[in-house]
Amino acid sequence: MVRNLDHDTFLVIRYVKRRLTVMIDIDGKHEWRDCIDVPGVRLPRGYYFGTSSVTGDLSDNHDIISLKLFQLTVERTPEEEKRDREVFLPVVDNLKLPGLEAPLEPMSGLALFLIVFFSLVALVFAIVIGVIVYNKWQEQSRKHFY
Secondary structure (H helix, E strand, C coil): CCCCCCCCCEEEEEEECCEEEEEEECCCCCCCEEEEEEECEECCCCCCCCCCCCCCCCCCCCCCCCCCCCCCCCCCCHHHHHHHHCCCCCEECCCCCCCCCCCCCCCCHHHHHHHHHHHHHHHHHHHHHHHHHHHHHHHHHHCCCC
């Protein structure tokens, strides 16, 4: 959407009262369009905001011309202040990330039997190969004349 345009594109990221909003102006009309709006975002304190124009593809050229950062003063209750201090990892309320909290299903009896069976077959096979290799090595060592 932003490739080969004759005008600058703009992005606004806002985080106010646990709501993350991203708005874009890619048409050059100085009109903001909503991109995403996520309520319930809890970010920890003491981190820094960073940007990068690296895309991983050498055919694109992105320049970050300027950044304007503002700290908003928002009235908070003591309860909100305490909750915000307890956040150590970024979290979004009512959003479950795939694979984080999925309980492992126990193996069926057949799957467990097959794993044990083929493990024992592989172990016996490895022992037989080891004995054959050892016997060949013993034969070769007896044939040496000094």
